[in-house]
Amino acid sequence: MECAYALRTKYKGKKVSVQLLTNVRSGNCTQNCAYCAQSKDSQAEIEKYKRVSDEKLYGDNDLVDEKHLARHCIGLSGIGFSDEEIEDLADRIREMKKKDTQICCSIGFLTEKQARILKDAGLDRINHNLNSSRSFYPEICTTHTYDQRVNNIKMLQSLGFEICSGGIVGMGESKEDIVDMLMDLREINPESVPINFLLPIPGTKLADRDISELTPDYCMKVLCLARLMVPKSDICLLYTSDAADEEDSVDLGGLRVIEKKKKKKKKKVCNGVWTITHADTRAGAIGTAAVT
């Protein structure tokens, strides 16, 4: 932990950045990622829509601008998009960039032509996670491959995009798998590495997955390892608060967290609202906690 902290302060100081996530397209994905409520095999009851309203998207972007948040993250379910859908998204990005917010898009696989359209519109960063190791990947998804993901990231990097890429811990992978994934991320060297800890969602293939191994100490070891192996990247903690124990969760984040932190208060966990715990201070100590 001390080594991780030394690297964190060397490359990142003590800064914590906060990001806001807008789900632009939700559900109806053609893929079968085992952890995902939006997958074609998921029975999870989620809201499904193809295009979030301009009011919501631009309202969120205004909030990012007004609160001086580090980034506006935009998530779209699915892996394939028509050129018309990409043109539509590019128009919306152009509109948001009038505020000069930093924008990151999680958008599956793109053709080079589509990636260029988004680049020309001003998109700064693309999120495309490795999710796990190459050898474990077929256990969590069979509709696309790990190498497709790696190749997509390389194509995006060649066009000059910043990359956000990380993984999910707690899906049944071995410790060696986590190291293998981090080795590949080290080679990719993304600007940002989100480390997710599995929240088993009812209705998904991993609904009954035992996550008792995800103790705060274990999570902290994974985060420290990420800092040690990818030392110059932001380490992002993305975690869903309703799975967290109030006293012992890892850093959860979000605007309300920061506000609560300033007041040195604890906030009870509830859906969609991030919580602050004593542990988040420790997590903040090892990485730039870019939180959504």
Ligand code: SF4
């Ligand atoms: S490709 Fe994305 S949206 Fe589709 S199932 Fe996998 S994680 Fe979910």
